[in-house]
Amino acid sequence: MSAVRRKFGDEYQAVGPARCSARRERQRFVDKNGRCNVQHGNLGGESSRYLSDLFTTLVDLKWRWNLLIFLLTYTVAWLVMASMWWGIAYLRGDLHQAHDDTYSPCVANVYNFPSAFLFFIETEATIGYGHRYITERCPEGIVLFLFQSLLGxxxxxxxIGCMFIKMSQPKKRAETLMFSRAAVISQRDGRLCLMFRVGNLRNSHMVSAQIRCKLIKSRQTPExxxxxxxxxxxxxGFGTGADQLFLVSPLTICHEITSESPFFCLSQRSLRSEQFEIVVILEGIVETTGMTCQARTSYTExxxxxxxRFLPVMSLENGFFRVDYSQFHATFEVPTPPYSVKEQEEKLSLSSPFNSPVDNNKTRGEQACLLDCVDIAGEKDKLPFKLQKISSRKESLPQRALRMSSSNTEKTFSTGDLLKIQEISPSSEGEDRDDRMQLKASEISAEALPQSASDLELHRISPSTGALEVKLEDNLPAKLLKMNSDCLS
Incomplete structure (x- = not known):
């Protein structure tokens, strides 16, 4: 990690927790510890719904209220049941004849309230009967004993179930799930991204860990x-599966800002005036208990x-990877465009040569030359539809005939051959003006050739050009060879 600090310390300024804590505080929807800052009031008659789910209500209470209810319930239950045993002994007159060996009481050796209370505790805790016990001559005592066992x-x-569930709740497991104190915006793979870091402090894994993010922001509809x-x-990463985490080491969660993102228009300048809150929800199954755990945090603007960008925290040691959590929250500055993704896309579209305004001062030939250059560069697919149609029709002519009309070597053919090439090339009644212009240009280039048919015949008879003619004729299409043979005959 010292090497990493030396590497980044020369070029960038590290940002620690002190810088984040110096920012102003404002009202949050979800606190940093995951507690939702919402209170429900004026329930009216709806408060009775809490009593219908009393078990969950007790579990949701704070620990001090749970302990108070636990102690009061057992204390009151013990006092009431002890009073009922004392009442039976009082009504039967056992309290006055408790020391008479010839008298058979309902409960032996119960002669005052403390002794009745001790009998109830021995019965409830099932610690065994010794000095006090129920006799068979007390049917009301047997009924009370059954009622005490069921109620207890x-x-x-x-x-006990409420206390066990509250102690085994996975909320404390969420305390060992760590979120970075700040989120960052920088470029990753050439795209602007919003990123934050999560980590697991325990060696036990979070099974099927999944992360979600919510943007909390006030807005007004068009209505x-x-x-x-x-x-x-x-x-x-819902579409790519990146939201399913293998949380064995700190991970950087990335939200790519695209045209569908709520931060599409967010820039460095507008970030200072925005008001929003990003709520992060991490869910998973605790490996040791099998219970579902949820950890939450939030980031304001x-x-x-x-x-x-976050500093690296992973390093390779002898046979294992080491995580340095002292740099978990630290960030450093990186060069990032201060513009929003929308502004960057608009600048790219304006700088594109296909979206630039057409200069009316340019001649038609210069514009055609520009399009030819674009076609050579491999940009033909980006041309407008009409230009693609013209280019495709131009390519439908025999390629070798086009080369004959433009090269010096191919001037050895006669004017009639080129005109017949035009007759052979397919044409329809629906050809547009641009096709006719191409055919006219081919006729003009053919008429401008400096050689006549007789000159071509002399060149053909001349032995110096015989080899060249044979070579050229070998490369001609079959239809052109037939036309030349007809003309020579």
């Missing part, structure tokens, strides 16, 4: 409706750093 089992199951805290989904 229900209370134990309810309260005039104001939507406070409108939620919009941020794509962090003040915690988004433009033109920054």
């Amino acid at each position: 089992s229900v209370v134990d199951a309810f309260l 005039g409706e104001f939507l406070p805290l409108d939620q919009c989904e941020l794509d962090v 003040d915690e988004v750093l433009w033109g920054h």
